[in-house]
Amino acid sequence: MIAGGPANGVLRLGLLAIGSCLVLGFAIAVATAIGDYTIDLGTVFLAITNGLGLSGAELPPIEESVVWDLRLSRALVAALAGAGLALCGAILQALLRNPLAEPFVLGISAGASTGAVCVIVLGVGAGSLSLSAGAFAGAFAAFGVVALLSNGATSGPNHTILAGVAASQLFNALTSYIVTTSGSAEQARNVMFWLLGSFGGVRWPDFQLLLVTVPLGLAICIYMARALDAFTFGDEDAAALGVPVGRIRLVLFAVTAVMTATIVSMVGAIGFVGLVVPHAARYVVGPMHMRLLPACAVIGAIFMVTADIVSRVIVAQQTIPIGVVTALVGVPFFALILYRARPQT
């Protein structure tokens, strides 16, 4: 911490912002450069400049495709997914005034799983409805149940959390029921693969969808940053400060649901990021949302890209489920923050 006036504070924040963006860029570069297929760095660089239309080098088509179509799109999707989940975690922790809140506490992930399983096993809308679309619909069904049970999320934070727990249980039970009664081995394997979360199936169209969803969500949340600050004092105090509590709560829940549903339907249920990253970000930039939200987005992105790199290199020629890695990487990191931030007695 640099002692000094506000100018120093701004300078420090600016340096932090530039530094963290550089780290993110570096992480994405590393993710693009390494993998099972050994490609020399010159080719990696040229493949990217070719893709951006800055050069027209003749490269082996398979190597160019691995760098541009597989690795880069995957790293960018991981970055946006990490940013989105971290952002949702920060929003929910503020709205529900609960440090343990995260995107999946509202049953969104359980609902998405049910939707995906319905498509896989029951063939609901087979052909016309993709797995992702099913997951998205399921996520929204869960969100609807929670909204209904908690009176449009206006009946207080604890009530909403309880409604989320109920929805999670309901949809998890539905998923288990469908899988056990009508799954073939192949289907069960598909479901397991899907539930564990993976960036294996993502390509450029997924990135384009997230490129719209996540920045838009970030913009809306930053626009409401002051209201979010007010929420942390409680609903009555926020209302006294002139914040339209019910409306903002509903808008932010909806933004969270859309972002989470989009991400989960694309890469499966990846836990831990939404829970841990907001706390790490608060530790770095403090609790004010105008700073906290961008910090969450950048840290979440770095965290997820790093976790994906680890998941790809930890066992040669195989990918470890990303959710396992986020927990393995996240827990020690989280423990460190808890230790450093413990109350001094």
Added chain:
Amino acid sequence: MTARTFLAAGILGLGLAGQGAQADPTSYPLEIENCGQTVTFEDAPDHAVALGQNSAEIMLMLGLEDRMAATAFWPNEVLPELAEANAGVELLTVEFPTLETVLSVQPDFVAAMLVTLMGPDSKVAKREDFEALGIPTYLSPSACSVTAVSTDIYGARAELWTMDQVYEEIDDLSRIFDVVDRGEAVIEDLKTREAALRDRFEHHDDLTFLFWFSSPSPEDDAYLAGGNGPSSYIADLLGGSNAIKTGSEWPTLGWEGIMASDPTVIVAAQVDRERWTLDEAENKIAFLESDPIVSQMEAVATGRIVVMPGAATNPGVQTLYGAEEVASQLEALDLPE
């Protein structure tokens, strides 16, 4: 299917008319209808990747080991007669590979046995990934056997699975690799063996088979083979039917339910992966014979337990091999009249 059979018959007819029983060489570019897609081959592959045991074993049966770059995803051991040929082909992993690994061997053709390995929602690869690079693909007909009445993109079988889908796959692959003669010989051999089994066993309405794949532990519900999958086909081929009548291809059932199904014969699968103790057939048999309640089942008490490789429960060439193993043990049993 009918168009394909017609085409095959046409090719055969031309062959017969042209030069005795010699099959015509494939003329390229070759167009193959596969799982609702038309795939074009400019010439015969000579650096192919087989994703999944069955795709690999069919290529090996066609004697294509010199033209295979690599294989991946082997739930079971390779067929003994193919082991030597298989040893010369690079193995990427016995589990799900990554797309990067598959591409790193520079394939000029990729064949897959499951939609989880290559399909629209696969985390490994989509057909377009390869097509974009000009690499033709082939997906096993058993993996995408969608019937008109089925609403399931993963091919929940409305009708009993049969070896015909395997024959179709062998025929397609032999034309792709321009080894039609070998393909015909392999199909001929398998069909002869299938017919021989069919002739050996008379149909008995009350002959039922229970296919026990595995269990996490004796107390847990058992994984059984049911529905219209390969195991039910084996039961049908040997003159009986599956004791489990559910539509699900892999139902789980507690021992009370299993005892109630009262099978004539219990088929204990020998599963080669090392996940659970009860993957091993001998451990299954030990449990059946030692459990005070389960051992009272008629099939156990009268010693009507046979062993079959787990690979036979998946749709592929191994299904017929499994049926033959069950058949040879069946004849030694004292079956009720």
